[in-house]
Amino acid sequence: MSATVNRDPEAMKARELALQRTLTVWIVTGLMFMLLPGTFLGVWNLISITGAHSTTLIDPAWIQAHGHAQIFGWIGSFIIGIGFYSLSKMGRLPEFAITRSWISWALWTAGVTLRWATNLWMWEWRWMLPVSAVLELLAFLLFFLTVSGHRAEPKPGSPKAGGPPVWMFAVIAGSLGFLASLSANLAVTIQAGVSGIGPAIPHGANERLLVLFTWAFPVVTIWGFSARWLPVFLGLREPAAKFLFAALGVNTLGVIAAMLGWFIPAMFAVLASSGTAAYAVRVFLPPVKAPKTIGVHPTFPLFVRFAYAWMIVAAALGVCAVFWDQAGGLWGSSRHALTVGFMSTMVFAIGQRVLPAFCGMRVLYSPKLMFWSLALLNVGCLMRVSSEIAAYESYVPAMWPLLPVSAIIEMTAVTVFAASLLLTFRQPPAHLANAAQA
Ligand code: HEM
Numbered sequence: 001m002s003a004t005v006n007r008d009p010e011a012m013k014a015r016e017l018a019l020q021r022t023l024t025v026w027i028v029t030g031l032m033f034m035l036l037p038g039t040f041l042g043v044w045n046l047i048s049i050t051g052a053h054s055t056t057l058i059d060p061a062w063i064q065a066h067g068h069a070q071i072f073g074w075i076g077s078f079i080i081g082i083g084f085y086s087l088s089k090m091g092r093l094p095e096f097a098i099t100r101s102w103i104s105w106a107l108w109t110a111g112v113t114l115r116w117a118t119n120l121w122m123w124e125w126r127w128m129l130p131v132s133a134v135l136e137l138l139a140f141l142l143f144f145l146t147v148s149g150h151r152a153e154p155k156p157g158s159p160k161a162g163g164p165p166v167w168m169f170a171v172i173a174g175s176l177g178f179l180a181s182l183s184a185n186l187a188v189t190i191q192a193g194v195s196g197i198g199p200a201i202p203h204g205a206n207e208r209l210l211v212l213f214t215w216a217f218p219v220v221t222i223w224g225f226s227a228r229w230l231p232v233f234l235g236l237r238e239p240a241a242k243f244l245f246a247a248l249g250v251n252t253l254g255v256i257a258a259m260l261g262w263f264i265p266a267m268f269a270v271l272a273s274s275g276t277a278a279y280a281v282r283v284f285l286p287p288v289k290a291p292k293t294i295g296v297h298p299t300f301p302l303f304v305r306f307a308y309a310w311m312i313v314a315a316a317l318g319v320c321a322v323f324w325d326q327a328g329g330l331w332g333s334s335r336h337a338l339t340v341g342f343m344s345t346m347v348f349a350i351g352q353r354v355l356p357a358f359c360g361m362r363v364l365y366s367p368k369l370m371f372w373s374l375a376l377l378n379v380g381c382l383m384r385v386s387s388e389i390a391a392y393e394s395y396v397p398a399m400w401p402l403l404p405v406s407a408i409i410e411m412t413a414v415t416v417f418a419a420s421l422l423l424t425f426r427q428p429p430a431h432l433a434n435a436a437q438a
Contacts, residue, residue: 015098019088022101024359024425026081029109031418033073037116039414041066043407050403055328055392060200065119067210072136073112075218075343078351079178080104080143083171085358087147097146104142111135118199125199129189137182144179166241167227173248174221177255181213184259204261207331211258214338215251215270219311222346223247226281226304233353234301235289236282243280247273263322271315283308296353297367303349303374310341310381317385329392333385340381340410348374348417356424363430365423373417380409 045066048058055063084101115132118125188205192198201209227239254269278284283305291301317334325331352370356362364370383406390396391403 015095018098019085020358020360022098022105023081023085026077026084026101026105027355027359027421028425029105030074030077030081031421033069033077033112034414035418037069037113038066038074039070039411041069043404043411046407047404050391050400053391053397053400055332060203060206061119061122061198064200064206065116067213068119069112069116070339071213071218073116075347076112076178077108078347079174079218079221080108080140082358083143083147083175100142100146104139106139107135107142108139111139122199126193126196129199130186130193133182133186133189137186140178140182144175147175165228166239166244167224170220170224170227170244170248172224173252174217174219174224177212177216177220181209181217184209184212208259208261210335211266211270212255214335214343215258216255218343219274219338220248220251222343223277223281225350226283226346229350229354230281230283230304233292233350234283234304235287235291237285237288239282240280243276247277247280250276267315267318267322271312271319274311274315278308278312281308295356295363295367297371297374299371299374300349300353303345303378306378307342307345307349310337310345313385314338314342317389325393327392327394329389332392333388336381336388337385340377340384344377344414345374345381348377348413352417352420355421359425361429361431362424362427365420365427369416369420369423373413373420376409376413376416380406380413384410 041062045058045063049055052058081101084097084104088097111132111134114128114135117123118128118132188201188209189198192201200206223244227244230236231238250269251273254266254273257263257269258266287301293300314334314337317330317337321330321334348370352364352373356364383402387399387402387406390399
């Protein structure tokens with residue numbers, strides 16, 4: 001793609017402000033999907049499941065509406081928004097990248113909202129499901145085409161490095177996983193529309209898709225961001241490239257196996273790949289430099305380690321699920337160990353570390369709020385994962401009443417996280433705040 005970047009300082013400043021504005025809109029949109037269609041519906045579903053002591057009486061379309069809003073509406077919006085922003089900053093993305101980011105945002109928001117509403121109200125669902133999937137895919141393709149021609153701009157004076165860093169391969173792999181997820185989503189929604197079996201995607205196909213939607217795109221993208229940022233933020237050694245490549249390869253095989261319905265090798269593969277990825281990013285090894293925790297809560301490195309522990313627990317529970325799941329409790333707990341324990345903890349931790357600066361050179365409103373969001377999320381997740389296995393699988397039925405409690409704790413955590421970022425975005429940029437105090 002040809003470079004048409006205007007180097008005039010005023011134009012560069014205006015461009016930076018425009019980039020920050022688009023990113024802020026992507027992030028606020030993601031927070032809205034996380035809170036309303038995502039978490040509140042998730043809590044409602046869990047309270048209904050607790051009332052019925054079973055998942056079978058709950059409309060699967062509502063459960064899928066919740067999952068889609070969280071994975072695509074929240075995590076997807078964050079990934080696309082940060083992708084547009086950081087690649088525009090790093091490289092020679094043309095001026096029209098900002099316009100494309102706005103168009104992509106409009107298509108994406110319309111697509112995810114339509115999917116959620118269709119799952120709930122079923123209006124013309126045989127048409128609306130594929131339409132929502134097309135809108136989402138178009139939004140992503142606009143992002144993908146804009147950034148795929150990107151080349152990192154060499155920093156002045158830096159020696160010519162030998163090829164792109166390993167984190168970039170992981171981010172590219174995550175983007176391909178995202179593309180595969182949206183393409184598969186379109187295929188199953190067309191199939192549902194044509195066959196008339198819907199709007200919930202049939203259970204077997206949905207179970208396969210969920211492996212793709214989680215392990216192939218958010219997980220891999222988070223590995224990429226970890227390889228990029230953890231050496232700086234946690235003072236870790238540089239990532240072990242060979243191990244990260246091995247993790248990516250084995251993980252891809254695992255996802256392919258799951259798509260073919262071979263869940264036993266699939267789950268062993270994701271267990272192997274998650275252990276290998278944790279080793280590759282050195283997250284459990286002692287740091288070689290002091291972590292950079294200025295402006296965030298000092299427990300930030302601890303929560304990043306908790307997140308990686310959750311990922312391995314999720315993969316191990318996936319292995320248990322293929323052998324022993326009877327009522328969805330092991331699968332459900334594995335999924336939430338991954339989505340809440342790993343993904344959400346990483347987004348809460350790294351998000352509150354980088355987004356204040358990306359969205360307008362601000363400082364985090366309150367490190368204490370950051371701590372409480374992370375602490376409540378992990379307590380709620382621990383309670384949820386353990387009681388889901390015990391209650392759903394009838395090992396310890398006395399644990400049913402803990403499930404709504406875990407839901408309220410997790411809901412409080414996500415509300416505190418959203419408040420923390422929104423209060424941060426309402427503050428003036430750091431240099432203006434300092435000038436006002438002087
Ligand atoms: C905040 C509190 C949350 C609550 C109370 C909640 C509740 C639920 C419930 C009740 C289910 C139905 C299946 C089961 O019982 O396991 C479910 C499924 C699911 N949840 Fe959550 N959830 C929460 C957070 C999240 C987050 C943060 C994510 C992703 C980032 C997520 C992703 C999913 C996915 C992908 C499914 C499967 C949907 C499907 O079957 O298609 N959840 N959740």
